[in-house]
Amino acid sequence: MNKFTCSTCSEIHPLVTLLEFPQPAIISAISSGQSEADLNVLSKNIYRIDWKKLIIKVELNLRILDYEDDLDILIWSEVDLKHLKEKLPEFTSKKGGDIVLDAKLIQEIPFYRNTINSPITLTISHDGFDLYVKSVTTNEQLMADIEKGIELKDLTKILEQLYHYDETNFDENPD
Numbered sequence: 001m002n003k004f005t006c007s008t009c010s011e012i013h014p015l016v017t018l019l020e021f022p023q024p025a026i027i028s029a030i031s032s033g034q035s036e037a038d039l040n041v042l043s044k045n046i047y048r049i050d051w052k053k054l055i056i057k058v059e060l061n062l063r064i065l066d067y068e069d070d071l072d073i074l075i076w077s078e079v080d081l082k083h084l085k086e087k088l089p090e091f092t093s094k095k096g097g098d099i100v101l102d103a104k105l106i107q108e109i110p111f112y113r114n115t116i117n118s119p120i121t122l123t124i125s126h127d128g129f130d131l132y133v134k135s136v137t138t139n140e141q142l143m144a145d146i147e148k149g150i151e152l153k154d155l156t157k158i159l160e161q162l163y164h165y166d167e168t169n170f171d172e173n174p175d
């Protein structure tokens with residue numbers, strides 16, 4: 001695995017190109033019985049909670065212009081079920097065409113900041129019985145980077161902040 005020298009601590013850290021965010025705390029709280037909400041697993045990337053919202057894992061793909069790999073960010077988002085229901089007739093009438101949904105990110109990407117609750121747009125498509133997310137529109141800076149690509153130095157900046165992130169900022173449900 002490739003490595004880089006960290007400008008924060010001067011140590012060597014692994015250079016990773018896949019950032020997979022953990023399952024949102026609300027899902028583990030329900031699965032472990034700490035929360036009584038009704039959880040329905042629609043697929044490994046889509047959960048329904050209490051007939052109120054869908055929790056959907058989305059993939060953000062950023063080209064790294066001066067490196068052999070892309071940066072893939074797997075992060076969780078939330079869609080209001082009422083909003084989805086309003087969109088469903090559109091989906092049915094298109095006979096499997098795409099639908100565009102308003103959603104929000106529910107996790108923070110270090111470096112981009114304020115991605116929690118930032119509005120995103122999901123284009124949902126149909127593959128047999130499976131719904132999947134085809135594309136995502138997200139906050140301005142992140143979207144610009146998705147469109148234009150980033151450089152290796154941007155990736156190391158993201159990673160440095162991730163390796164040295166204050167963990168209390170990551171706690172979605174502080175008690």
Ligand SMILES: [Zn+2]
Nearest residue numbers: 006008009010
């Ligand atoms: Zn470091």
